[in-house]
Amino acid sequence: MADLDPLRLTARDAKRLLVDGQISSAELAKVYLDQIAAVEDQVRAFILVTYDNVAKYSTKVDREMQALRGPLAGLPIAIKDNLVTEKVTTTCASRILRNYMPIYTATAVRKVWDDHVVMLGKTNMDEFAMGSSTENSAFHRTRNPWDLATVPGGSSGGSAAAVAAGEALWALGSDTGGSIRQPAALCGVVGMKPTYGAVSRYGLVAFASSLDQIGPLTRSVYDCALLLQHIVGHDPMDSTSVELPEPIALPDARRLDGLRVGIPAEYLAAGIEPGVRARFEETIARVEELGGSCKEISLPHTEYALPAYYIIAPAEASANLARFDGVRYGYRAENADGLLDMYERTRGEGFGAEVKRRIMIGTYALSAGYYDAYYGRAQRVRTLVRRDFERAFAQVDLIASPTSPSVAFAAGSRTADPLAMYMCDICTIPANLAGLPAISIPCGLSDGLPVGFQLIGPAFGENRILQAAHALEGALGFDPAPSFRDSRVAEPGAAA
Amino acid sequence: MISEDDVRYVAKLARLRLEADEVGRMTGELAGILGHIDKMSELELAGVEATAHVLDVVNVLRPDKPRASLSRDDALRNAPAVSNDSFRVPRMG
Numbered sequence: 001m002a003d004l005d006p007l008r009l010t011a012r013d014a015k016r017l018l019v020d021g022q023i024s025s026a027e028l029a030k031v032y033l034d035q036i037a038a039v040e041d042q043v044r045a046f047i048l049v050t051y052d053n054v055a056k057y058s059t060k061v062d063r064e065m066q067a068l069r070g071p072l073a074g075l076p077i078a079i080k081d082n083l084v085t086e087k088v089t090t091t092c093a094s095r096i097l098r099n100y101m102p103i104y105t106a107t108a109v110r111k112v113w114d115d116h117v118v119m120l121g122k123t124n125m126d127e128f129a130m131g132s133s134t135e136n137s138a139f140h141r142t143r144n145p146w147d148l149a150t151v152p153g154g155s156s157g158g159s160a161a162a163v164a165a166g167e168a169l170w171a172l173g174s175d176t177g178g179s180i181r182q183p184a185a186l187c188g189v190v191g192m193k194p195t196y197g198a199v200s201r202y203g204l205v206a207f208a209s210s211l212d213q214i215g216p217l218t219r220s221v222y223d224c225a226l227l228l229q230h231i232v233g234h235d236p237m238d239s240t241s242v243e244l245p246e247p248i249a250l251p252d253a254r255r256l257d258g259l260r261v262g263i264p265a266e267y268l269a270a271g272i273e274p275g276v277r278a279r280f281e282e283t284i285a286r287v288e289e290l291g292g293s294c295k296e297i298s299l300p301h302t303e304y305a306l307p308a309y310y311i312i313a314p315a316e317a318s319a320n321l322a323r324f325d326g327v328r329y330g331y332r333a334e335n336a337d338g339l340l341d342m343y344e345r346t347r348g349e350g351f352g353a354e355v356k357r358r359i360m361i362g363t364y365a366l367s368a369g370y371y372d373a374y375y376g377r378a379q380r381v382r383t384l385v386r387r388d389f390e391r392a393f394a395q396v397d398l399i400a401s402p403t404s405p406s407v408a409f410a411a412g413s414r415t416a417d418p419l420a421m422y423m424c425d426i427c428t429i430p431a432n433l434a435g436l437p438a439i440s441i442p443c444g445l446s447d448g449l450p451v452g453f454q455l456i457g458p459a460f461g462e463n464r465i466l467q468a469a470h471a472l473e474g475a476l477g478f479d480p481a482p483s484f485r486d487s488r489v490a491e492p493g494a495a496a
Numbered sequence: 497m498i499s500e501d502d503v504r505y506v507a508k509l510a511r512l513r514l515e516a517d518e519v520g521r522m523t524g525e526l527a528g529i530l531g532h533i534d535k536m537s538e539l540e541l542a543g544v545e546a547t548a549h550v551l552d553v554v555n556v557l558r559p560d561k562p563r564a565s566l567s568r569d570d571a572l573r574n575a576p577a578v579s580n581d582s583f584r585v586p587r588m589g
Contacts, residue, residue, distance in 0.1 A: 103570045197551045210549050239556035240549070307533040318510060325511065327583050329574035340511070342586045348513030356512060357525060360503070363510040364526070377536050379546035384539070386547060418525055419532055435550030459550075 004028075006035045006166030007481035011075050011223040014169055018065075018074050025061040025074030028169075029054045029118055032076050035166045036120075042484065044142050045152075045162035047081045047091055049121040057118045072230060073116035078168035080159050081122040082129055083109050083214065084203040088119075092205050093137035094127045096324050096331045096350030106203025107238065108172060108214045108231040115230055120168050123158030127352045128321065129179055129207045131155050132424035135415055136354045143411070144187060145482035146449050150408035153183030153424070159217045160187040164482050170218040170227055174204055176211045177309055178403075178428025181440035184217055185403035185452020188442040188480055190224045190469070191217045193428075195459050196435030197242040199228075200235030208316035209240075211309075211432045219480050221441060221470040225250050228462065249463050251470035257291035259468055261455075262396035266302035267427050273406045275446025280402045283443040283453045286475045287400070292468075297396060299388040304381045305430040310422060311365045311378035312433070317355075318362025324350065357418060386434045393458045398468055401427045403440040403452030427454060437462050441469050442478045448485070450478075498526050 004014075004023070009031075017023045036049055054076065061074040084090045084102035091097045105113070113119070126136035134142045134157025144152040145165040152161040156173030160183035163171050173180040175193035184191025192215045199214045206212065216227040229248040235241045263284065268277070284294050326332035326346035333345035351359070365374035392399060404424060414421045431438040436456055443453035453472070457465040503523045507514045514522060568581055577584040 100574055103566070103573055197553075236558060240551060240553065242551065242553065301539075304536055304539060307535045310529060310533055311536075322511075326576060327585055328571075330576070332576035336586050339586050339588050343511040344513035347511055348515070351512070356514070356518075357522065357529075359510050359512060360506055360522060360526060361529060364498070364502070364506045364530075367506060367509060373537075374533065376546065377539075377541060379548060380541040380544040381536055381539065382547040383544050384541075386550065419528055422529075433547075 004031050006031050008219070009169065010220045011169050011218065011226055012220065014075055015072070025065070025118065026058040028074060029058040029076050029120070032120055032168055039145070039165050039484065040167060042143060042148055043145055043161050043165045043167065044140050045123055045158045045165060045167055046078070046121045047093065047124050047139060047158070048089060050088060050119055053088070053119055057116070061116050061118065070115045072112065072226070074118060076118045076120045076169050077112060078120050078123050078159055078162045078171040079109055080125055080156050080171070080173045082125060082174060082205040083172060084205065085109055085119070085122070088122065090122065090205070092128050093125045093139055094351065094355070095138045096346070098331065100329055104203065107200035107235045109203065111231050123156070123162055123171060125158055126155035127355050128205070128317070129155040129174055129176055130317070130354050130358050132178070132182055132421050133414065134158060134183070135411065136352055138352055141411060144408045145484055146188060147408060148484065148486040149410055149488040150449065151186070151411050153186035153404070153408065155179040156217060157183045160184050160189055160191065163187070163189045163217050163219060164480070170216060170223055172214060173217050174212055174214050175432065176207050176313060177432050178425040180215045180217060181428050181438060181452065181454060182404050182424055184440045185442070186408040186450065188450030188478070188482065189217055189219060190221055190439065190441050191215065192224050192228060192439040193431065193437065194228060194232065194462060195437045197240050198232045198244060198437070198460070198462070200238040200241040202235055202237035206320040208313040209320065210316060211313060221251055221439070221466060221473045224439070225466045244462070245460050246463065248466070251466040253467040253471040254474055255291050256287055256468055256471050259287070259292040259398065260396045261287055261292050261294045262297035262392055262399045263294055264299040264302065264392070264399060264401060265296050266299055267401040271405045271423065271426070272402055273446065276402045276404070276406060276451050279444040279446060279451040280453060283472065283476065284400065286472060290471055290475055294400070295396070297392050297399070299392060299430065301381065301384040301388050302430060305385050305433055306422065306426055308378040308381035308385065309429045309433060310361065311374045312382065314358040314362035315365050315375050316362070318359045318366065321355070321359055354418070382433050385430055389430070389434045389436060397464060399456040401454050403427060403454040407446050407449035407451060431456050435459060437465055439465050439469050441473055442480065443476055444478065448483065498523060498530060
């Protein structure tokens with residue numbers, strides 16, 4: 001068996017080792033289970049590690065390797081815990097779903113299972129995907145493998161941290177306002193939100209249905225394309241899903257000749273940390289070295305995107321989360337005085353503070369007398385944000401920005417101020433409002449912490465994004481292995 | 497400006513029990529968030545159509561054919577309380 005480094009191994013290379021017979025699926029799965037045993041106490045990326053499932057399916061793949069020679073057979077994956085998995089608990093990191101045992105499987109998960117991908121476990125997240133730090137999990141917080149004192153981002157923080165820590169070869173997450181891209185940026189991995197409708201949302205526990213998309217978190221852009229290839233497409237169970245106009249291609253670009261990249265002035269106007277700005281500007285220089293051209297563009301309604309998002313997403317969430325009422329599934333409060341009291345206590349005890357906040361904002365915004373001032377207005381702002389992108393894509397092929405205004409921040413530093421937490425997503429939210437595909441790739445370190453570089457494309461421009469990201473990734477040569485340091489603990493030998 | 501009474505009323509609409517200490521905190525937090533959201537009122541939005549959904553798909557239909565659905569046992573499997581093959585809930589009112 002080859003000596004494998006889980007911190008650097010890509011799915012592309014693992015697949016080659018499997019096909020060449022240099023490693024078995026069971027041996028490959030063991031690499032990740034060993035890494036989980038070694039670092040999970042520190043990182044805590046998982047809500048559930050499915051040891052039995054790994055043993056059963058990796059053995060099955062090995063036994064039937066000839067018959068199962070699917071493109072992804074035997075490659076282990078971690079799944080965000082808001083994707084339902086039959087007979088495997090799916091909690092959304094919420095007390096209200098703590099013991100929920102789904103009776104069906106999400107289409108995106110079903111597709112990778114059908115390709116004989118082995119599920120390692122379910123990853124931690126902000127409760128119901130509401131948050132940017134994975135601190136809103138009802139169970140435990142996840143730590144960033146680059147500095148255990150900092151957050152991994154969120155809401156797909158468990159998936160991002162699991163990949164960064166070498167506890168998974170790759171992972172699935174979901175992105176409503178940046179929940180794949182921002183944790184990918186903070187953990188130094190690749191994360192992509194596809195075009196709205198590209199991936200079926202069937203079995204993704206709904207947060208904001210007009211914004212939610214499932215997507216990959218991986219160690220390379222090639223892996224991102226490989227995984228995306230296998231989860232896209234129309235699904236009769238999700239009437240908002242569509243067939244892509246062209247299939248997802250595996251990227252091979254080394255150059256960016258002729259590519260026109262726009263840099264929105266509004267995204268760099270304020271609040272970007274100096275270290276993030278420096279890495280971003282160096283990456284833009286790389287774009288030009290590779291033959292691309294960069295120019296400043298304007299997306300004039302950017303400053304209104306965050307306010308519109310914080311009406312639309314909570315409004316949709318308040319309707320979607322109405323189903324958690326203690327009747328059909330999930331937690332039910334005891335000793336209630338009648339049905340109404342049972343509803344109110346169940347929801348009051350079952351939901352955490354951030355989920356309650358969003359339900360309250362959404363209910364308020366949709367209530368009589370406020371609908372036009374908030375929800376109606378936000379939907380019109382959404383149109384303006386879309387038009388900004390349409391105008392921009394008449395002049396440029398892709399739009400580039402930092403993914404997150406900051407690198408990973410200290411745990412607890414933003415939990416007291418909801419608005420400060422919401423600002424994490426200022427560069428990622430507009431793509432969700434417009435339904436556009438966007439990727440985050442690591443572009444270097446600032447103070448030892450990863451910086452994410454975002455590329456946004458036109459609708460169904462996934463291949464253009466993946467090719468450009470692949471060429472850039474090759475030029476940047478980012479080393480994805482984190483240090484597992486803890487900045488709260490003094491370095492041995494450091495002066496007091 | 498949102499008041500504590502507004503918060504209690506909205507919580508009632510949302511079927512969400514808030515403890516006394518939560519009402520005060522929630523009122524302050526919502527006031528801050530709504531203050532930021534009010535930035536939208538700077539824009540002239542007359543004549544701008546609303547976007548409810550970004551895709552150009554409307555009225556997606558499927559053939560009206562009977563097909564297998566969830567079994568009763570599966571539908572009840574996660575229920576906190578069941579009686580007579582039904583979801584059991586506390587008394588109304």
